[in-house]
Amino acid sequence: MAFNSLLTKGKSFTALKNAVQIQQLANGHSVGNAMASMTKEKIGSREIVGFGLNGQPYYFDKLDIPMPAIRFKEITPDIQVLREKEKGDWKKLSLEEKKALYRYSFCQTLSEIKAPTGDWKGVVGVSFFGISIALWLFLLLKLYVYPPLPVTFEPERQKAQLQRMIDLRMNPIDGLASKWDYEKGKWKE
Amino acid sequence: MFRTTCMQVGTLCRGVSLLRNNRVVTAGANRFMSSHSTETDEEFDARYEAYFNRKEIDHWEARKAMNDLCGMDLVPEPKIVIAALKACRRLNDIALAVRFIEAVREKCGSKQKEIYPYILQEIRPTLDELGINTPEELGYDKPELALPNVYDVHG
Numbered sequence: 432m433a434f435n436s437l438l439t440k441g442k443s444f445t446a447l448k449n450a451v452q453i454q455q456l457a458n459g460h461s462v463g464n465a466m467a468s469m470t471k472e473k474i475g476s477r478e479i480v481g482f483g484l485n486g487q488p489y490y491f492d493k494l495d496i497p498m499p500a501i502r503f504k505e506i507t508p509d510i511q512v513l514r515e516k517e518k519g520d521w522k523k524l525s526l527e528e529k530k531a532l533y534r535y536s537f538c539q540t541l542s543e544i545k546a547p548t549g550d551w552k553g554v555v556g557v558s559f560f561g562i563s564i565a566l567w568l569f570l571l572l573k574l575y576v577y578p579p580l581p582v583t584f585e586p587e588r589q590k591a592q593l594q595r596m597i598d599l600r601m602n603p604i605d606g607l608a609s610k611w612d613y614e615k616g617k618w619k620e
Numbered sequence: 621m622f623r624t625t626c627m628q629v630g631t632l633c634r635g636v637s638l639l640r641n642n643r644v645v646t647a648g649a650n651r652f653m654s655s656h657s658t659e660t661d662e663e664f665d666a667r668y669e670a671y672f673n674r675k676e677i678d679h680w681e682a683r684k685a686m687n688d689l690c691g692m693d694l695v696p697e698p699k700i701v702i703a704a705l706k707a708c709r710r711l712n713d714i715a716l717a718v719r720f721i722e723a724v725r726e727k728c729g730s731k732q733k734e735i736y737p738y739i740l741q742e743i744r745p746t747l748d749e750l751g752i753n754t755p756e757e758l759g760y761d762k763p764e765l766a767l768p769n770v771y772d773v774h775g
Contacts, residue, residue, distance in 0.1 A: 482687065498686050
């Protein structure tokens with residue numbers, strides 16, 4: 432029974448899907464059109480002129496792929512005039528018009544892409560800030576939290592430890608005792 | 621799982637036996653090697669020159685070839701650049717021409733002071749003929765405009 436109802440549900444779902452599809456077709460929206468309208472939403476009336484990075488209609492400035500897939504700006508009446516003029520002799524275009532046409536197609540020049548941003552200053556500043564906080568923390572811990580060092584860190588104790596290591600002839604081949612002259616009672620030259 | 625493995629091994633064996641049969645017939649036809657291009661530099665230049673010189677070249681093709689050239693370990697020969705600039709003229713796209721000269725300038729890399737003046741000198745007649753300005757003349761050799769951070773634009 433349950434299986435049956437599942438079947439009918441499946442059927443009704445298919446029917447619904449078909450109905451939606453038919454409605455979409457009647458409205459003139461197929462899947463392809465939906466995607467095209469999504470693209471259109473993103474790029475507006477900007478002209479698609481090339482392959483770009485991966486065939487997608489995105490604008491980006493990149494040194495190793497200098498020609499993006501679409502133009503940077505949408506067409507405006509001003510640009511339309513310039514584009515008509517561009518069809519004629521380029522010598523008749525003024526420098527400003529050429530630059531306007533360039534900025535219509537591209538956002539940044541290649542030297543602008545390469546221009547340093549100065550971000551490194553902020554990075555260095557924040558790093559030093561972090562290091563200083565760590566140093567202050569260490570100092571405060573040293574002053575107020577840690578107990579004093581154990582007695583074994585006192586110079587007399589350390590000397591006595593070294594003397595005992597020599598007396599025990601520790602590491603006599605190439606270590607400590609090998610450097611001690613036991614006949615003269617001092618370090619070897 | 622085991623069955624899948626067996627099937628895989630079986631397929632592999634069949635492939636190997638086929639390979640051996642083939643090798644008897646056509647020696648060398650089935651060697652697993654990368655194919656090396658035998659195109660000489662001159663042929664390469666001629667190919668790209670001819671590509672850009674095609675009458676029916678469109679925006680897509682021109683830009684694709686330019687991007688491809690920019691992805692290669694080379695600086696395009698002046699004759700390729702000239703052909704590309706003429707293609708831009710036929711496409712009525714002066715921005716593309718300027719951008720391509722800029723890209724060629726970038727392609728010179730650390731040898732920019734040696735190679736770029738040579739290319740400019742070679743393409744100068746074409747630039748004058750078509751009325752294209754070099755990036756230097758347009759002031760694009762140095763950063764002209766600053767780009768605001770996108771996070772500030774719509775903040």
